[in-house]
Amino acid sequence: MDMKLVLEACGKALPEQIIDNDWFAARLDTSDEWIRQRTGIRERRLAIDIAGPGTVAPNSSQSGIARPDGKIPIDGTQVANLALDAARRCLKNFRELNPTDSVYHTTISAAGSDAAFAENSDKNTATASEVAKAVDVATVATSLSVAERIKYVLVATMSAEQRMPNIASQLIEPLGLNPNVLAFDINAACTGFVYSLETASALLKTQPPDSLALVIGAERLSSLLDFSDRSTAVLFGDGAAATLWSVEPGPKDIFISGTETAPLLLYTDADQHIRMEGRAVFRYATSTLPRVLQELAEVGELETDAIDYFLLHQANSRIIDSISSRLNLPAERFPQNLALCGNTSAASLPLLLADLWSDGTLSRTGQQNLNICLAAFGAGMSYGSVLMRRNS
Numbered sequence: 001m002d003m004k005l006v007l008e009a010c011g012k013a014l015p016e017q018i019i020d021n022d023w024f025a026a027r028l029d030t031s032d033e034w035i036r037q038r039t040g041i042r043e044r045r046l047a048i049d050i051a052g053p054g055t056v057a058p059n060s061s062q063s064g065i066a067r068p069d070g071k072i073p074i075d076g077t078q079v080a081n082l083a084l085d086a087a088r089r090c091l092k093n094f095r096e097l098n099p100t101d102s103v104y105h106t107t108i109s110a111a112g113s114d115a116a117f118a119e120n121s122d123k124n125t126a127t128a129s130e131v132a133k134a135v136d137v138a139t140v141a142t143s144l145s146v147a148e149r150i151k152y153v154l155v156a157t158m159s160a161e162q163r164m165p166n167i168a169s170q171l172i173e174p175l176g177l178n179p180n181v182l183a184f185d186i187n188a189a190c191t192g193f194v195y196s197l198e199t200a201s202a203l204l205k206t207q208p209p210d211s212l213a214l215v216i217g218a219e220r221l222s223s224l225l226d227f228s229d230r231s232t233a234v235l236f237g238d239g240a241a242a243t244l245w246s247v248e249p250g251p252k253d254i255f256i257s258g259t260e261t262a263p264l265l266l267y268t269d270a271d272q273h274i275r276m277e278g279r280a281v282f283r284y285a286t287s288t289l290p291r292v293l294q295e296l297a298e299v300g301e302l303e304t305d306a307i308d309y310f311l312l313h314q315a316n317s318r319i320i321d322s323i324s325s326r327l328n329l330p331a332e333r334f335p336q337n338l339a340l341c342g343n344t345s346a347a348s349l350p351l352l353l354a355d356l357w358s359d360g361t362l363s364r365t366g367q368q369n370l371n372i373c374l375a376a377f378g379a380g381m382s383y384g385s386v387l388m389r390r391n392s
C-alpha cells in the first residue's frame with residue numbers, strides 16, 4: 001500500500017533580536033537598497049549580540065537545557081535551545097488540535113470505560129450502543145500520547161556548537177519523549193531539512209501506523225559569520241522550526257535528490273566562517289531547481305500547473321522569482337518569508353511551513369488536499385526535493 005507523509009503540526013522559534021539592513025550599511029560598504037534588490041532580505045533575526053560578535057543576546061527562550069554538571073547554560077540562544085523551543089510549540093499546537101491526545105484525556109476515558117462496564121456488570125449483557133461506547137472509550141484510553149508515538153527525532157543543522165552530543169538527543173528528556181526513540185542530526189547544509197524528511201518518510205513506513213517523526217531545522221548561523229564580509233554577512237539569519245509528521249495511505253511521495261562534490265563553492269573556512277562563490281551558487285540553484293521540479297511533476301504524472309505550492313529554500317528572492325518565471329507559474333505559488341528572516345539554511349523550509357501553518361494556508365487536511373513541492377539546494381553541492389500529492 002502506498003503511504004504519504006501527513007503534516008500534523010508545526011512550531012517555530014526565532015531569536016528576539018531583529019537586525020535590519022541599515023545596521024550592516026552603518027558598518028560595511030553596503031546599503032539597504034542593495035541588499036533588498038539583490039536578495040529580497042529586509043531584516044533577519046540574529047542570536048549573536050550586535051554589541052559585538054562573540055557575545056550573545058538574550059533570547060525569547062527561557063528554556064535552558066541542563067548540562068551534565070546540572071547547570072543551565074547562560075546562553076539561551078544555542079541551536080539546541082532554538083530547536084527545543086520550536087519543538088515545544090509544535091507539540092503544543094499538536095495537542096491543541098488533538099485534545100484526546102493527552103494523559104488527562106486518557107484518564108477521563110479510562111474512568112468512562114470503567115463506568116460503562118460497571119453499569120452492565122450486574123446484568124452480564126450490554127446493548128449495542130453501550131458496547132460501542134465502551135469500545136470507543138477503551139480505544140481512546142489505550143491510545144498513546146504524542147510523546148509516546150514519536151519514534152524519530154531528526155534535527156537538520158550545520159551550526160551545532162558542539163560536535164557531540166548531537167542536538168536531537170538533547171531534546172528527548174526536556175520534551176518528555178519516550179527514550180525508545182531514534183534521534184540524530186543531519187548535516188546537509190541548506191538541503192538538510194528535505195533530506196531529513198526523506199529519511200523520516202522511509203523510517204516511519206517501518207513503524208506501526210500511529211507513529212510520528214519530529215523533524216526540525218535549527219540554525220544559529222550568526223556564529224559562523226564574518227561580520228566584515230559584506231558578501232555573506234548580510235545574507236543569513238538564525239531560527240528554528242519543528243514539524244511533526246505521520247504517514248497514512250495515499251499517493252506515494254516522490255523524492256528526488258542529488259549531491260556533487262564541489263567543496264569550494266560554499267563552505268566554512270579554518271575560522272569556521274561561511275565563504276561562498278555567490279554567483280556560482282546562484283547559477284547552481286537557478287539551473288538545478290527548475291529541472292528537478294519538472295522531473296518531480298513528470299514522475300508524479302502531474303502538470304507543473306497542477307502543483308499548488310512550491311516551497312523553495314529561502315536564500316534569495318531573485319532565485320525564487322527566476323524559478324517561477326522559468327516554470328511560467330504565478331509568484332503566489334512560491335511563498336516567501338526571507339524578507340523577515342534571511343537565509344536560515346536548514347531552518348528555512350520548516351520556518352516557511354510553520355508560517356503557512358499559522359496563517360491557515362496549511363493544515364492537516366489542507367496539506368492532504370494540496371499538491372505541494374518542497375525543494376532546497378546547498379553546500380556539497382546538494383539538492384533535495386519532494387512532491388507530496390493530494391489525496392485523490
Ligand code: UT7
Nearest residue numbers: 029030031034038190230231234278279281282315316378
Ligand atoms: O543557501 C544557499 C547559499 N547561498 C545562496 O543561495 C546565495 C546564492 N547567491 C546569491 O544569492 C547572490 O549571488 C548574492 C546575493 C550572494 C550576490 O548577488 P549577485 O547579484 O550575484 O552579486 P555579485 O556577487 O555578482 O556581485 C555584484 C557586485 C560586486 O561588486 P563588483 O565586483 O561588481 O564591483 C560585489 O562585490 O556586488 C558587490 N557586492 C555587494 N555590494 C553591496 C557583494 N555583496 C554586496 C553587498 N553590498 N552586501
